[in-house]
Amino acid sequence: MSDDASLKVSVWRGAEAGSFETFDVPMQESQTVLDLVAWVQQNADPTLAYRYACRVGMCGSCAMMVNGVPRWTCRTHVSKVAKDGTVEIAPLRNLPVIKDLAVDMDPFFDKWTAAGGAFSPTKSRDDTVEPILPETPERREADAAIECINCAVCYAACDVVSVNPDYLGPAALNRAWSLVNDVKDGALDARLTAVSGAGGCHNCHSQQGCVAHCPNELNPTASIAGLKRATVRAALKGRI
Amino acid sequence: MIGVRLYMLQRLTALIMAPLVIGHIAVMIYAVQGGLSASEILGRTQGSLLWALFYGTFAVAVALHAAIGLRAIIHETFGLGGKSLAILTLGIFALLGGMGLHAVYAVTA
Ligand code: SF4
């Protein structure tokens, strides 16, 4: 492979402290950023740590910083992001680095739980199945927020997360909003209380970094705005 | 660092300030256009409960609104939290409110 058919790929090595290591990776047609990382691990350094599973944008495990921008690497074409034949790949922002490109996702999922992300059923298996009409306003709101793949790209994009460690973040709040609109859920007030604390939805600056980067084109900012309205209504009625 | 109550208070004070700012600008334009002197203006404001309430409400709303906004900025920029942040928020409110009400007193008493 000649030089002009290869890319200079800088990959983060180490944990929080570390440095970039550059590899020459052969270019291929329709190559994704995840392909670059896999090539390095399979051909240059088998000790490179990174995470992926589905390779088709379903599992949400492959997100990394690509030239400083958070992206799902399995669905990001190199041709779209390479700058003068170079690509810089770093671990996701706003999360502790375990090793190389693998981050600790615990804070991200802990905040899902803290924001009341668990469904709270109102019926048991002995009850009849409740019909849910897709065209009701609540269901439309829930459907708009529900396609999240937990990739934490929005979490890495959010500047409030980086300056306010308590902030629950766009994904957890978006999840809370989908449950607030789920008529089968029975923990409305507990959830609205959970998103109203020191790190709650009211800390969002609404500048939509999350929206700009969400690979599934969700709108966490709109979900958070919905939570702000719902919490204010609940507070005015003395429910939270 | 902003919970639902502080959020509501900040929105409420914004709602209060909006018409008062418009009123203030209208009065300023009227005073300048009409060529009112300082003593003529003071002659109308001094002893007026209406102007005291107008600008008093404005001063209190500004102090609350700004203190909550600065609280978020201070937390996000300097990482200050807990009791020290609460005290600083109250201090900013007291300082701005005190200065504002002092000025209102000076022109309406
Ligand atoms: S809109 Fe809110 S949640 Fe989204 S990136 Fe900005 S501060 Fe974060």
Ligand code: SF4
């Ligand atoms: S909201 Fe979008 S960016 Fe955020 S975790 Fe879900 S899919 Fe990823």
Ligand code: FES
């Ligand atoms: S590997 Fe599953 S979303 Fe990228």
